Amino acid sequence: MNSAAQSPAAAPVPAPVPAPATRRKALLIVGGVLAVGGLAWGVWHMLALSRVESTDNAYVQGNVVQITPQVAGTVVSINVDDTDVVKAGQPLVRLDPADAQLALDQAQAQLGQTVREVRTLYANNSTLKAQISLREAEVARAQADLARAQDDVARRKPLVASGAVGQEEFSHATAQLSASRSAVVAAQSSVVAAQEQLSSNQSMTEGTPVDQHPSVQRAASQVREAYLALKRADLLAPLDGVVARRSVQIGQRVAAGAPLMTVVALDKLWVDANFKEGQLQRMHIGQSAKLVADVYGRKVEYHGRVAGLGAGTGAAFALLPAQNATGNWIKIVQRVPVRIQLDPKELAAHPLRVGLSMDVTVDVSDAKGPPLTATARTQPVAQTTVFDALAREADAEVARIVKANLGGRLRARS
Template identity: 35%
Template sequence: MAEAEGQVRPSRSRSNFAIFAVVLLLLAAGWGIWWMLVGSQRIRTNDAYVQGNIVPVQAQTEATVRRVYVEDTEYVHAGALLASVQGDRSYLALKASEAALGRTVRELRREFAEVQRLQHSLDAQKAEYAKLGENLSRYRKAQAGGAVATIRITDTQADMRVLRAQMGATRAKLAAALALVGNTNLSDNPLVRAAVTRVESAYLSWARRDLRAPVSGYVAQRHAYPGLRIHPGQQLFSIVPLHGLWVVANVKETEMAQVRPGDTVRLTSYYYGDSVVYRGVVEGLVPGAGSAFSILPPENATGNYIHIVERVPLRISLPAKALAKHPLRPGLSMVARIDIAGKGKRSVLAPLTKTPVEGYETGIYRRELQRARQLAQRIIAQNAG
């Protein structure tokens, strides 16, 4: 009995090993078929992140924050007031520029009147000179008959020399006046135009004393506080629109040969997990590996060299409907699976990227310069007489 059991055990061991080998071969064959049909046609990377426009709101004038109207995470529309500042300095600068423009217009009015006065004076001097010339001719003719004394001719000649000198002085004054107002009027005179530019600049500084949202989005990175002294260029807020996001996926250079704009991408996020899938499209390839844009590019011309596989960033679109249903945030990690099996692919030099209008243009400054020019024209009209 024991001998029979000993004979059965090796037989069972060989049978179990055969079954295991068959299963292993089937798994290997299945994996090989999957790799040939599916795996080799896809590129997977988890080095992918959500990107978006983070719009900075910076101070444009030197002032002191008076009041803050928004807080982080609030949604604001384009043009919404974020913070107001004490505008005393910009207001006084505006009034000073307005006064300077008015004074310039009045001074030029005087110069225009001076040109007319000098022109009339020169005309009178010319007429007087012509009259003296005629008298001198008559005196010389009458001198032959003894009707005119020699002293009269001498005095007339002296008067003509004096008058010529006066005419020269008048012409010099006229030239000096014409240098300021010649071939111009009150509107296009260079002095007025310079004063108008100062008014427009002061008006823009005054109009931009308050901080407004350039685009619609969510408030982040608030650095404005009441009483804070701010300077031009200082960042006080960030506005983040969440409707126009995209994904930047970094793919190894060894896997980039078949990637083209237009390839479809299956995207999942760590934020929602695998239950939420975004269907994106490769819009374009960034024209350079990541190291080409780093702050400290690698220096490989040294004796010690270690090859590192570079990664090339891809821009991948995110569908608007999916974003509206499952919002994302810039900086979130994603997993991208790129389908490279498509036929008739585009060139890597033919991206699909298109710049939208919404979120890439602000209209809050559109009418400021127009209002500044209207203000300057009113000041000119009020002082033009």
């Protein structure tokens, strides 16, 4: 028979029971560790956490510039696409310039004709002055004829009674005297008419040179308008940035103001950090902030400053704002956007995109700055000089046309 089967089953060995002293010692160690941890957390909160306010409800924002045409037209060229980097003044879209070119040609011809017509007005002043001199000479000649006719009548009148001069001859002399008087009156009227005509013409020319004449200025404004319409067939980038949301297609007929694409200025981004109401008590403009973007992780840290506080919570500006005065109500802590300015150098080294999420920590220990109240801005938010050249070019085109149609003598006078 098997010996293993004949041996009795082994009795279970009970686990050793720790002594009461050992148990108490373990509990004291655990309690001491917890106490030290709590004390350390309290000291850390007092020295560090109480000096900062943090939120992970923060997103990158920027200027999203919408590109819209100023004139209607048909798209004949699209020079950029989404994700392309563009510089200020770079052509983005070109519209068909044929109609605008025809309008400019007509305006240029009209301006040249107007300049020549105004030149005629100025030249007529000299002509009308010569006409006055001529009419005054005619008055003098008529007065001389009148004096001679009066002498003839005076000599013949006493001779009529003696029969030395016939009645017929005296009648002819008398008729000549009447005709001479009428001629003097007519000549004097001609002088007055010529003077009035000169005065009328001078009222159209005096006090202004040819190129500043109202008729010329009106025609010049039409040239400027047509020139700008032609140049605006090329849609230029108003600032440096990246193209996004291109919707325009080749051959599309677009109206003035229709959105074609957007340009995002990635070198001028900021962060809107949505802090809870209770976190705003010690915030001030100018306080430093540390930011971390999820796209780079903790290895890249941005530094910024508090720039301002939003005018209201997100719920206040929502399309359908909450109506908390009706039905059952549960208080929900609101968040207010705080704008954080980013360091341009850090932004250039590690570019961001609009809409990326950020973790923001603001050091609220520095309370020297002004509170988060609205401040008056003294500088423009953004500006561009891309379109300034168009006005100068239009003025140069007007000056060229006027000079080409302005006579040398009148040009010297003006």
